[in-house]
Amino acid sequence: MRYVRIFFLTFQQVFEQRGRSFVWFLISLWGPLITLLFWRGATNGGKTLIGGWSLQELSSYYFFMIIASSLLISNIEDDVSRFDIQLGNLTKYLTRPINYLHIKFIEDIPYRILKGIFGVIVCLVFFILLKGKFFIFAQDIATIFLAIIICVGGFLLSYMFKMILGVIAFWLIEVRGIYEAVDVTMFVFAGSVMPLSLLPHIIATIGYVLPFSYMIYFPIIAVEGKLSVMALCGVISVQAVWLLIFFLLYQFLWIRGIKKFSGVGQ
Amino acid sequence: MAVITVNHLSKTYKTYRKQPGFMGSLKSLVAREYERVHAVDDISFQVEEGELVGFIGPNGAGKTTSLKCLSGLLYPSSGEVKVLGYTPFDRKSPFLKQISLVMGQKNQLWWDLPGMETLLLNKEIYEVSESRFKEVVHDLSKILEAEDFLHIPVRKLSLGQRMKMELMAALIHSPKVLFLDEPTIGLDVVMQKNLREFIKEYNRKYSATILLTSHYMGDVEELCKRIIMINHGKILFDGLLSDLVKKHAPYKIISVVLKNAPNPKKLEELGEIKSYHYPELVFRVQAETSGHSAAKILQTLEVEDVNIEDPQIEDIIRDIFSTQQA
Numbered sequence A: 001m002r003y004v005r006i007f008f009l010t011f012q013q014v015f016e017q018r019g020r021s022f023v024w025f026l027i028s029l030w031g032p033l034i035t036l037l038f039w040r041g042a043t044n045g046g047k048t049l050i051g052g053w054s055l056q057e058l059s060s061y062y063f064f065m066i067i068a069s070s071l072l073i074s075n076i077e078d079d080v081s082r083f084d085i086q087l088g089n090l091t092k093y094l095t096r097p098i099n100y101l102h103i104k105f106i107e108d109i110p111y112r113i114l115k116g117i118f119g120v121i122v123c124l125v126f127f128i129l130l131k132g133k134f135f136i137f138a139q140d141i142a143t144i145f146l147a148i149i150i151c152v153g154g155f156l157l158s159y160m161f162k163m164i165l166g167v168i169a170f171w172l173i174e175v176r177g178i179y180e181a182v183d184v185t186m187f188v189f190a191g192s193v194m195p196l197s198l199l200p201h202i203i204a205t206i207g208y209v210l211p212f213s214y215m216i217y218f219p220i221i222a223v224e225g226k227l228s229v230m231a232l233c234g235v236i237s238v239q240a241v242w243l244l245i246f247f248l249l250y251q252f253l254w255i256r257g258i259k260k261f262s263g264v265g266q
Numbered sequence B: 001m002a003v004i005t006v007n008h009l010s011k012t013y014k015t016y017r018k019q020p021g022f023m024g025s026l027k028s029l030v031a032r033e034y035e036r037v038h039a040v041d042d043i044s045f046q047v048e049e050g051e052l053v054g055f056i057g058p059n060g061a062g063k064t065t066s067l068k069c070l071s072g073l074l075y076p077s078s079g080e081v082k083v084l085g086y087t088p089f090d091r092k093s094p095f096l097k098q099i100s101l102v103m104g105q106k107n108q109l110w111w112d113l114p115g116m117e118t119l120l121l122n123k124e125i126y127e128v129s130e131s132r133f134k135e136v137v138h139d140l141s142k143i144l145e146a147e148d149f150l151h152i153p154v155r156k157l158s159l160g161q162r163m164k165m166e167l168m169a170a171l172i173h174s175p176k177v178l179f180l181d182e183p184t185i186g187l188d189v190v191m192q193k194n195l196r197e198f199i200k201e202y203n204r205k206y207s208a209t210i211l212l213t214s215h216y217m218g219d220v221e222e223l224c225k226r227i228i229m230i231n232h233g234k235i236l237f238d239g240l241l242s243d244l245v246k247k248h249a250p251y252k253i254i255s256v257v258l259k260n261a262p263n264p265k266k267l268e269e270l271g272e273i274k275s276y277h278y279p280e281l282v283f284r285v286q287a288e289t290s291g292h293s294a295a296k297i298l299q300t301l302e303v304e305d306v307n308i309e310d311p312q313i314e315d316i317i318r319d320i321f322s323t324q325q326a
């Protein structure tokens, strides 16, 4: 209950900045939409299949990608590295009796909801314009249920991963370069360029091992109902393993990093 | 029982130097020159419950670093710190719920929302009960005269009003131990006075233990019986302010306004002359014999006005820091 109340108080804070985040969101839309136009050409206006994917399936994939990358992918690393660690805002978290990992999580959720809503609105517009033709959903309850778990798992994974990126700033002053390299890696292996199964075999295989596909690619195809119940459970297990690894790694870094923190100022 | 115990505490920062410009950046990539700053260097002291102690020293003396170690923000390089029986760096909840660190230039307030929202957030974080919260907000906003701006977005408040909100946010859980780092910085004279009154009152009412740093001697003189002087990370003096004065300034200042210019030779026999801009003449005389000296001065000189006072704390402290011994 305490966390719920803290969440609602934090939500207002985010809401004050809604205008700015919407502009950023609109900019981020270009990627998927332009890729879609490309696929339209590549499938010859929808007449041919590519790697077993029809234009309809591809479109659905990219529309869901808009939602997934705004709803599930945390951007907390900037906050942690720049404001909290480098500018010393961490001070205010450390002197209050609340776990940093928890409070940052609570602070991140409003952003995800807000951006997720933007994503849903955009997709709704397309859904109505295209009369629902280009959207594919899972149909049976079990699949939907497991897909939701995978989406939550995807968010948790991206949150923990970004927190780890964030606390690297305890050691490195210049983290931007690393973040950009990670962004590019994620872009390929999370399935943002195209569905992993369409990538060259070797890259796809790497993608299935790395954690990134479990943040975007698998949540999307799970929602689309492209996976069997067995496969869904498999995805959840891999997510759980990565989550545990990330959590332990985060704790390891945090305990050491915090000893280096000097809390800038005065 | 001592609320704060510090034993041989040291904190060393490791920073690196970078030559300016592009070549400097390249060089620092290859061979970084690290430099150690001994911000706090083997200090020990104790503070009893309810004490209000002033922590003073010039810029870079190590005051803020000490407070950060005491409040659990910094990991000590060596030595031991205990506050309320806890090791601050462990940052256990029961410890954090009993302390507060206020830094004049840092803030925890949400910028775009009214201060009240941050108070409500802290109420949840510190798990303060509804009724207790109401009571504390009522009390604090009354003493701080903050009722009017509790509901105005923080970014629209003046510096002084913000500082008041900051204090309220820091005190919502009624901490037993309070670390105040330059709480009066940037405030006007009236606000400074208000704030001092408030700190005194808080100390008295809740028998809270308070450690305060300030560059305004007025704060320290008015609030603190005991002071700890620190420079270059080392303690120069720890004791009663009055003892400091007795020990380091066993003299009094006698200022007179003269009726007419006296013979300069006669003046020197009367005592040490601190300044002389006719008609104002200032002597510095031994404290024990100040009565005698004053009588002699009045007998010898034709005087319009006379004034005997203790030396300024500010002067004494400047003397000590410039000679570096206590």
Ligand SMILES: Nc1ncnc2c1ncn2[C@@H]1O[C@H](COP(=O)(O)OP(=O)(O)OP(=O)(O)O)[C@@H](O)[C@H]1O
Binding pocket: A262, A263, A264, A265, A266, B013, B014, B015, B037, B038, B039, B057, B058, B059, B060, B061, B062, B063, B064, B065, B066
């Ligand atoms: N984060 C940091 N990294 C490296 N050196 C630091 C850091 N913070 C402080 N220092 C250095 O440690 C020394 C003590 O600093 P500190 O902030 O404790 O001084 P202070 O007594 O609070 O001074 P002031 O009155 O200016 O606030 C200074 O030499 C300062 O340059």
Ligand SMILES: [Mg+2]
Binding pocket: A266, B063, B064, B065, B181
């Ligand atoms: Mg300071």
